[in-house]
Amino acid sequence: MKTKSARSRGAAAIVASMALLGSGAAITASPAQSVPPAEDCATAFPVADITDGMLVDGLTVTDGVDPEAFTGEVLGVLTDGIAPGVDMIIADMESSEIDRVGIWQGMSGSPVYTEDGQLLGAVAYGLSWGPSSVAGITPYEQMDDYLPGQPATAKVAIGAPMAREIAASTDVTARQASNGLTRLRVPMTISGIDSARLKQLRQDRKWITRQGRAGSLVGSAAGSMAAEPADVKDGGNLGAAISYGTITAGGVGTVTDRCADDVVGFGHPMMFSGGTSLGLMPADALYIQEDSLGAGFKVANLGEPAGTITQDRLTGITGAIGATPAEVDVSSTVSYGSRERDALSHSLSQDWNADVTAMQLLSLHDVTIDAIQPGSEVAGITLTGTADGQAFTIDWSDRFTSDYDIAYESLWSMADLVWMLSRMEGVQLATIDTTGEVDDSTDTLRVAQVQQKRRGHWVTVNRRTPAIGSPGDLMTLRTRLAGPDGDTWLPQTVRVPRKAGGEGYLEVEGGSYTWNEGLYEAETVTEVQEALASDVRNDEVRASVTFWQRRGQVRAESVSDPQALVVVGQRRAPLIVRR
Incomplete structure (x- = not known):
């Protein structure tokens, strides 16, 4: 001894x-x-x-x-x-x-x-x-x-x-x-x-x-x-x-x-x-x-x-x-019917912020829902931190639907966002707060038909019947959304760019069919915030006009308010410009 x-x-x-x-x-x-x-x-x-x-x-x-x-x-x-x-x-x-x-x-x-x-x-x-x-x-x-x-x-x-x-x-x-x-x-x-x-x-x-x-x-x-x-x-x-x-x-x-x-x-x-x-x-x-x-x-x-x-x-x-080590508080709340659960983890490494977020989200969903099952969810995340010493806050939310595993469907948009920010030079996250409201519905709305108003009449536009517009003019549209309780018409307008010309097309698509390319190319917090400001939610509808010209692409778009369900599907029609 x-x-x-x-x-x-x-x-x-x-x-x-x-x-x-x-x-x-x-x-x-x-x-x-x-x-x-x-x-x-x-x-x-x-x-x-x-x-x-x-x-x-x-x-x-x-x-x-x-x-x-x-x-x-x-x-x-x-x-x-x-x-x-x-x-x-x-x-x-x-x-x-x-x-x-x-x-x-x-x-x-x-x-x-x-x-x-x-x-x-x-x-x-x-x-x-x-x-x-x-x-x-x-x-x-x-x-x-x-x-x-x-x-x-x-x-x-x-x-x-x-x-x-x-x-x-x-x-x-x-x-x-x-x-x-x-x-x-x-x-x-x-x-x-x-x-x-x-x-x-x-x-x-x-x-x-x-x-x-x-x-x-x-x-x-x-x-x-x-x-x-x-x-x-x-x-x-x-x-x-x-x-x-x-x-x-x-x-x-x-x-x-x-x-x-x-x-x-x-x-x-x-x-x-x-x-x-x-x-x-x-x-x-x-x-x-x-x-x-x-x-x-x-x-x-x-x-x-x-x-x-x-x-x-x-x-x-x-x-x-x-x-x-500096701690990042990762808090999560998930509700499902009368059940609600909270979780709190403390990440001691910026490199692990996204891992902890993804694991906690999936685990908390599993214990709250108590099954791997289909469903829908409105999920959101709030992040605070500093970028080169300047404080920032980012808020984001979206609606998701899955025919198999709603817990897994909803987590990646938030975890990927944390991963991007945690690896940016000069960025230090302080808090990560996520929320989720889950239900059993797997219903969606589907973009079924697009019409353009011309001289007081509604005309269905598609691959055979082109849309018609003039540079700088506002096109009046409506989209038929097919849903579980029948069809509804969603009014929208989109302005034809003043420099429009050449071959063009009109596209109306559900938010779940869109991709935020700018977000995944962002290199600074400011660029992330700008990309999220133009992000199309899964329950929104985007109408856009695009023209291909020698100098590149000319494009304009408008986005609807959020709908009650995730919107799927798309419709496209050629666009003829008349001066």
């Missing part, structure tokens, strides 16, 4: 954590700043001085927030086992929980100490063949070194001599040991959405993250149930998160060392993203789940951000308690 001096060092770190808790609230609203790697607060034991048979002990959490001790014995050192110049220490560990499940996912970062209290390293790897008490340890000497971009080692080979050593000291056979060691996963889990739905999103949009899997290994806790910054301590839980709330995306490992406000953990990368900005999260472990086919895993709830992870490197993650 650790000596008195080692225990005193750990106690001092805990006291520093608790002292910070009182002042942390004053700085959590500030954007996180990158900090240089922390100087080793613990005394790192030199790898060169390691000997076979050394007795060690460590700290990790199996339940709640308080670390428990485990013991072990060093079996040897694999030279360059993790990467060129980064050795791996092999040890056989023991505790009641390790005896039950073996080295588990989420144990990554658990500090391992020598008998005199020096920090040997962090548990980071487990045997590939299945549950085992044999662990691969990342030396602490190198855990806060920023190595050049070498691929993180996912599997480490074990030669015959080391395999025999492991077999001689444990109940693992040499053949099993020869399968090597695999980096313990800190599963980047996404909770709050069904795995099949997440797969569906990923198939439809390439920008939806491929990292992480849907599941319930991590969740979010609030209020008195949440872990606190003081719980981020040597051997304690350490979370790294991209979002929290309804949609929680992150992983939980273990703190290797906390020195004042600086924190080092995991012993291997989270996503190997180098310089980064992730939420540094305290966490409360619920239990360790055993797995007969592989390493067991920790199930935990994340608390609120306590700081920022600024480095995600080969030998671990580094961060600081204090300032947290």
Whole structure:
């Protein structure tokens, strides 16, 4: 076990954590700043001085927030086992929980100490063949070194001599040991959405993250149930998160060392993203789940951000308690008949704003409607933020109808808008608020006929009967909309451009048949706002006249007021210009 001096060092770190808790609230609203790697607060034991048979002990959490001790014995050192110049220490560990499940996912970062209290390293790897008490340890000497971009080692080979050593000291056979060691996963889990739905999103949009899997290994806790910054301590839980709330995306490992406000953990990368900005999260472990086919895993709830992870490197993650990443609040409300549900997530990365929005929208629809089914919806979104320091607000809404899955039909226009804005240079979103009112109707209105008024009479125009107009004159039209309750006539006018000439045509189309090309070509917030101002809703009707000339296209259009249903279909007729 650790000596008195080692225990005193750990106690001092805990006291520093608790002292910070009182002042942390004053700085959590500030954007996180990158900090240089922390100087080793613990005394790192030199790898060169390691000997076979050394007795060690460590700290990790199996339940709640308080670390428990485990013991072990060093079996040897694999030279360059993790990467060129980064050795791996092999040890056989023991505790009641390790005896039950073996080295588990989420144990990554658990500090391992020598008998005199020096920090040997962090548990980071487990045997590939299945549950085992044999662990691969990342030396602490190198855990806060920023190595050049070498691929993180996912599997480490074990030669015959080391395999025999492991077999001689444990109940693992040499053949099993020869399968090597695999980096313990800190599963980047996404909770709050069904795995099949997440797969569906990923198939439809390439920008939806491929990292992480849907599941319930991590969740979010609030209020008195949440872990606190003081719980981020040597051997304690350490979370790294991209979002929290309804949609929680992150992983939980273990703190290797906390020195004042600086924190080092995991012993291997989270996503190997180098310089980064992730939420540094305290966490409360619920239990360790055993797995007969592989390493067991920790199930935990994340608390609120306590700081920022600024480095995600080969030998671990580094961060600081204090300032947290800028949060984007993503709120959603969906109603369906008498049912109404709300959801709130906090995105900690601009790159994840659209992912969180799409996942939350789909998940909230599923729990509110409680089925994959047809229907209609009036959906809307309000976004606030800044562009080059100037505040902006964007409001948008539309009506949707689906014959199969209304939840999926309505989300993409809003999620795509968030994705575009989040990737614009100089743009920082602050809030994303979505609403949806769903019903069972799949009724639509269809553009069935177009007529033009000429000399007091209505004339049906189509491919055989052209429309007639003069430059600068207003064409008087009416469109027959066929609907579930019969036909209605929609009056419209459209002015023929003064420069009209050559071949032209008149087109009347339902809004669901239109495409806002300008929106998807926008490069600034102003261009987005201009494109949305001219956007045609799915429940509107657009009448347009277009002429092709040598110098390009001459065009004019008018758009109706919103109708009670989505409008489909289109009608086109040649347009003859008379001067």
